[in-house]
Amino acid sequence: MAFGVISEIGYVSLQSKDIEGTIAHGRDILGLTETHRSGNAVYLSSRARRHHELVYLDAPENGVGHIGLVAAGKAGLDLARTRIVDAGYPILSNTPLHPGVADGFAFIGPEGFVFEIYIGLEPVGITPTGHAPDRFGHVNLHPQHLHAMLTFFTDVLDFRVSDVIGDDFAYFLRCNAEHHGVALIKGKGWMHHHAWQVQSIADLGKLGDRLHDAGSRLLMGPVRHGAGHNMAAYYVEPTGAVVELYTDMEWILDDDRPPIVWPQDDRAWATKWSIYDFSEFRSHGLFPAREHIAAN
Incomplete structure (x- = not known):
């Protein structure tokens, strides 16, 4: 059970200059299943069957895109938003960065890491691979x-x-x-x-x-x-x-x-x-x- 504004770590988004090779790794080695593909973004999930737990973005160079944090309900999301603004972190987006999310916002945190805080990630009806993580x-x-x-x-x-x-x-x-x-x-x-x-x-x-x-x-x-x-x-x-x-x-x-x-x-x-x-x-x-x- 969460005791603050964040309930769990939701996903990580990585930029990749070899998008197909990176997707193959996610599927064959890590065991994730592709849930959605749109434009430059590929979404993958585990046995948890969420819209995304790992997002790969086609990009000119490799890098951490952002880290997703699940808020503790609407109240947690609203309080987190207020605290981030009050602390002076630049807001990157006032709406979710990806499909399948009910509400959220993104900002630039310490040392250039981008974080998205969100609620309401959709489940997906995928069949996980035999070696999928939980x-x-x-x-x-x-x-x-x-x-x-x-x-x-x-x-x-x-x-x-x-x-x-x-x-x-x-x-x-x-x-x-x-x-x-x-x-x-x-x-x-x-x-x-x-x-x-x-x-x-x-x-x-x-x-x-x-x-x-x-x-x-x-x-x-x-x-x-x-x-x-x-x-x-x-x-x-x-x-x-x-x-x-x-x-x-x-x-x-x-x-x-x-x-x-x-x-x-x-x-x-x-x-x-x-x-x-x-x-x-x-x-x-x-x-x-x-x-x-x-x-x-």
């Missing part, structure tokens, strides 16, 4: 100015801190009972990964098999994270963004649970089963698009 889960951002991004999510959008890593290094934030909908790790100013829930660790192994058959490989995993408790595996998609499949995420049923604090040098917050060199893992990501391209 649903879209979260995003991992690596802002340059960590505390500004943290303040945006906690003070403006009511997210709560689940775990803290080190002294000014990383924060895991939740907008409902799931351990995190947004993770913030100090970095280059890009989105590191978008993440999808699957049913079991067996699905992580099958992901590795699909990547191998396609001539690719896992970037990291399977691992068991300490922060969030989830088991996860990661790979790099054609846009340059990292994709995570995860299962067994911690749910926090006490809204007032204090954050768990981890020393930064305690690698168990990231992986409890083995030690990784995270330099390659953190070298991948996707910056916000330099130019906003609207779906048409």
Whole structure:
């Protein structure tokens, strides 16, 4: 259950300079099903059967288009709109950016990330693939100015801190009972990964098999994270963004649970089963698009 103006993380939109190759990845590797195609935009969903959880936009260069946040009803949408305007974030659109949405608005947030806050996303009658994830889960951002991004999510959008890593290094934030909908790790100013829930660790192994058959490989995993408790595996998609499949995420049923604090040098917050060199893992990501391209 949501405790603030945002109820869940809704979708991510990515601009792609190889739209057909990127769509093939979404279908064959990630397991999503195309729900709609219009002009430069292709919409995909998981077993959740929503109009869109991932949107690919045909574009001259790769980049993060925007991140969709589901408001906690009409009251949450109206309050979020008021807070965003009062905080001085530029409004990009006063109406939804995509079809299948009842109401919403978009704005430019910290470090150039565009966010859409909306309600009323339509369901779709698709038949999911055999290896479809259950649903879209979260995003991992690596802002340059960590505390500004943290303040945006906690003070403006009511997210709560689940775990803290080190002294000014990383924060895991939740907008409902799931351990995190947004993770913030100090970095280059890009989105590191978008993440999808699957049913079991067996699905992580099958992901590795699909990547191998396609001539690719896992970037990291399977691992068991300490922060969030989830088991996860990661790979790099054609846009340059990292994709995570995860299962067994911690749910926090006490809204007032204090954050768990981890020393930064305690690698168990990231992986409890083995030690990784995270330099390659953190070298991948996707910056916000330099130019906003609207779906048409």
